[in-house]
Amino acid sequence: MTASSFRLPPPPGPRAALVLVLVRVGRGLREALLAVVRPSLVRRLLVAQLALLMLLWVLGIAYLLHQGGRAFLLLQSKQIYPTILAIADDTDSTPERRRQALDLLHASIVEEYDTSPERQPAILVTRGTQVLYRSRNAPEIPPLDTGGALVTVSTPTQRLHARTVAGPHGLRATMFGPNDGWNLLRTIYSDGFYLMPLLASLPLLVLPAWLSIRLAMRPWTAVAREVARRGPQELAPLAYRDGHRELALMVDAINGWMRRVAESAQRERSFIADAAHELRTPLAAMLVNVEALRAATHDERERQLMTGVLSSGHRATRLVNQLLTLMRSDAAAAEPVVPQELDRLLQDRLAALEGLATARRVELVLSAEAGLRIAGQRGAMESLVDNLVENAIKYGPPGGEVRVRLRREGGQALLAVEDQGPGVPAALRERVFDRFFRDPAQREPGSGLGLSIARSVVAGHGGRIVLAEAAGGHGLRVEVRLPLL
Amino acid sequence: MPAMKILLIEDDLDLGNGVRIALTDQGMDVVWTRQIAAAWHQLSQQPCDLVLLDLGLPDGDGLQLLARLRREHGSLPVLILSARDALQDRLNGLDSGADDYLVKPFELAELLSRIRALARRSYGFDGELLSLRGLQLHMPTRRVSVEGQPVELTVSEYELLRLLMMRAGRIVTRRTLEEQVLPGGPGNASNALDVHMANLRRKIGDGWVRTVRGVGYVIDQETR
Numbered sequence: 001m002t003a004s005s006f007r008l009p010p011p012p013g014p015r016a017a018l019v020l021v022l023v024r025v026g027r028g029l030r031e032a033l034l035a036v037v038r039p040s041l042v043r044r045l046l047v048a049q050l051a052l053l054m055l056l057w058v059l060g061i062a063y064l065l066h067q068g069g070r071a072f073l074l075l076q077s078k079q080i081y082p083t084i085l086a087i088a089d090d091t092d093s094t095p096e097r098r099r100q101a102l103d104l105l106h107a108s109i110v111e112e113y114d115t116s117p118e119r120q121p122a123i124l125v126t127r128g129t130q131v132l133y134r135s136r137n138a139p140e141i142p143p144l145d146t147g148g149a150l151v152t153v154s155t156p157t158q159r160l161h162a163r164t165v166a167g168p169h170g171l172r173a174t175m176f177g178p179n180d181g182w183n184l185l186r187t188i189y190s191d192g193f194y195l196m197p198l199l200a201s202l203p204l205l206v207l208p209a210w211l212s213i214r215l216a217m218r219p220w221t222a223v224a225r226e227v228a229r230r231g232p233q234e235l236a237p238l239a240y241r242d243g244h245r246e247l248a249l250m251v252d253a254i255n256g257w258m259r260r261v262a263e264s265a266q267r268e269r270s271f272i273a274d275a276a277h278e279l280r281t282p283l284a285a286m287l288v289n290v291e292a293l294r295a296a297t298h299d300e301r302e303r304q305l306m307t308g309v310l311s312s313g314h315r316a317t318r319l320v321n322q323l324l325t326l327m328r329s330d331a332a333a334a335e336p337v338v339p340q341e342l343d344r345l346l347q348d349r350l351a352a353l354e355g356l357a358t359a360r361r362v363e364l365v366l367s368a369e370a371g372l373r374i375a376g377q378r379g380a381m382e383s384l385v386d387n388l389v390e391n392a393i394k395y396g397p398p399g400g401e402v403r404v405r406l407r408r409e410g411g412q413a414l415l416a417v418e419d420q421g422p423g424v425p426a427a428l429r430e431r432v433f434d435r436f437f438r439d440p441a442q443r444e445p446g447s448g449l450g451l452s453i454a455r456s457v458v459a460g461h462g463g464r465i466v467l468a469e470a471a472g473g474h475g476l477r478v479e480v481r482l483p484l485l
Numbered sequence: 486m487p488a489m490k491i492l493l494i495e496d497d498l499d500l501g502n503g504v505r506i507a508l509t510d511q512g513m514d515v516v517w518t519r520q521i522a523a524a525w526h527q528l529s530q531q532p533c534d535l536v537l538l539d540l541g542l543p544d545g546d547g548l549q550l551l552a553r554l555r556r557e558h559g560s561l562p563v564l565i566l567s568a569r570d571a572l573q574d575r576l577n578g579l580d581s582g583a584d585d586y587l588v589k590p591f592e593l594a595e596l597l598s599r600i601r602a603l604a605r606r607s608y609g610f611d612g613e614l615l616s617l618r619g620l621q622l623h624m625p626t627r628r629v630s631v632e633g634q635p636v637e638l639t640v641s642e643y644e645l646l647r648l649l650m651m652r653a654g655r656i657v658t659r660r661t662l663e664e665q666v667l668p669g670g671p672g673n674a675s676n677a678l679d680v681h682m683a684n685l686r687r688k689i690g691d692g693w694v695r696t697v698r699g700v701g702y703v704i705d706q707e708t709r
Contacts, residue, residue: 277568280588280589280590281497281589281590282497282499282500283590284568284590284591285499285500287590287592287593288503288507288590289499289502289503291592291593292503292506292507292510292593313590314592317590328571344658346700347659347660347699347701348658348660350656350700351655351656351658351697351700351701354656354697354700354703364698364699365698365699366697366698366699366700367699379572404699
């Protein structure tokens with residue numbers, strides 16, 4: 001359910017207002033969530049970059065830890081062994097004192113470690129096969145001599161690192177430390193120095209990484225914008241020329257595709273134009289022959305029938321002409337774009353259309369502001385004015401007026417053509433621009449192409465065309481806005 | 486007045502025949518050929534007053550024929566009848582020396598009116614005296630008379646009248662009049678043209694110059 005479909009009693013009660021607010025907030029959240037969930041190349045690159053960064057970092061740390069401690073840094077300490085050995089040597093004659101002194105030392109060493117005894121470093125002092133001191137958490141294994149190297153020993157319950165250093169009078173001090181993953185983590189933790197920079201810098205790295213990716217993606221964005229700006233008839237190759245390898249592939253593909261579309265549209269247009277063109281001479285022949293015949297006959301019935309033939313011939317003529325114009329205004333590119341003085345153009349075209357207006361007893365009235373210029377194609381602009389004014393003459397009542405006004409409106413030229421005919425119902429004001437669509441209530445003959453031609457020309461000139469009711473509510477008002485030079 | 490001699494060069498059988506009969510019915514003397522070669526033969530045999538020329542002919546392009554016509558027959562009026570209606574085609578035709586350009590299909594009345602206009606240009610006007618209904622304008626002396634009564638006009642008023650009479654039956658746009666008649670061209674006082682026109686009308690009387698509001702002025706060939 002959308003917010004706009006709520007029917008609120010006037011005035012809305014506080015509950016309803018609350019519901020409205022909640023609905024809006026909910027929709028905002030949903031949009032934000034969608035924006036996050038939506039696949040994004042930038043995000044992919046960003047995640048990939050950061051994941052790679054973290055992987056490298058972790059590998060680096062692992063290497064450091066492997067090298068630096070092979071787990072237990074304490075076991076490689078230079079100072080601890082001489083201290084133990086010195087105490088053991090000094091208290092050689094008083095085993096009880098030795099035990100107390102070494103217990104104190106052990107206690108001071110383990111103070112900063114885990115509380116569970118099996119994870120704490122352990123001390124073993126031996127001479128030959130005789131055990132002189134064994135800290136209470138030391139493994140029950142026979143004396144060993146690693147010759148100063150760090151080794152791994154296994155007891156039935158755990159794996160330990162062990163290192164033995166020899167001292168005076170055959171004394172040997174051995175230290176044990178746990179050898180497991182926990183140990184590694186513990187080291188990382190206790191030396192927060194490794195982990196903290198990574199954790200702290202990760203968010204800081206995201207912004208520059210995101211920025212750099214966005215910058216790197218700019219050519220891509222530019223191409224996307226250019227494609228988005230294109231109108232349906234703009235099938236020229238993209239302006240992108242920088243040739244980034246990944247992008248060039250796609251741009252070439254798009255250009256190739258647009259070329260194929262343009263060629264196919266061109267073939268279709270030339271076919272229609274050729275067909276329309278070929279129809280002209282036989283149409284002319286038919287009209288001339290019937291007109292000559294009608295001029296020669298004196299039978300009123302025959303004259304009526306011939307008038308019918310002529311009227312159909314004229315309709316076919318108009319259709320053929322408009323098809324050609326339409327194909328030309330679609331092809332567009334052929335005609336050069338040059339400054340067009342709108343008041344001159346209007347005067348010229350209205351002068352040319354005055355004959356038709358006189359034949360229908362319609363008066364043309366032009367009121368054009370001087371000095372308004374647009375960049376345009378002469379032939380296309382002529383067909384725009386012709387179609388709008390011809391329509392107005394055709395659908396207005398005999399004895400009526402067709403008013404054509406031109407004035408400046410901001411940076412645009414506003415051209416309005418008003419007739420006093422039946423107008424176009426509001427519901428049909430979009431559809432009458434479709435090719436071959438005609439107001440079903442309209443009995444005046446027509447091709448249904450005039451307004452599509454007008455819209456095609458206006459679109460080609462970057463303008464807008466809308467239908468409205470004429471001033472006074474009677475008749476049709478066509479408004480064309482074109483960007484001024 | 487002797488029958489106007491018209492050379493029709495058109496390769497389409499139905500159209501050529503139709504035009505020939507329609508013009509003959511109007512009292513014109515029509516010779517119809519379907520090829521350039523035959524047209525040359527005809528022109529060398531017998532002079533004509535006006536040429537109706539189709540552009541796409543089986544043995545060549547009408548524009549080439551037109552260029553040669555201009556070289557060898559000077560000011561013989563030529564009216565192009567063509568199915569090509571693009572602006573560029575029309576300009577090409579007129580630049581090549583055609584006097585007028587009519588796009589197929591056309592209405593017979595339009596064709597007749599254009600033929601008469603060209604004929605008048607070629608032999609109703611001797612280069613000095615413009616004459617229409619009761620208006621007479623003698624160009625070398627700049628004398629103007631209405632229904633036989635001489636009228637005094639200023640330079641601007643005379644130029645206005647001359648332009649309108651030269652193009653009688655066709656609307657002359659305000660822009661054209663401003664550019665060719667007003668001393669400073671368009672862009673000076675916006676109602677200068679209206680002032681001159683009001684003075685001209687006061688002097689020659691009502692009923693000659695018709696206004697198309699905002700568009701321009703016209704002197705009709707027949708009274709309306």
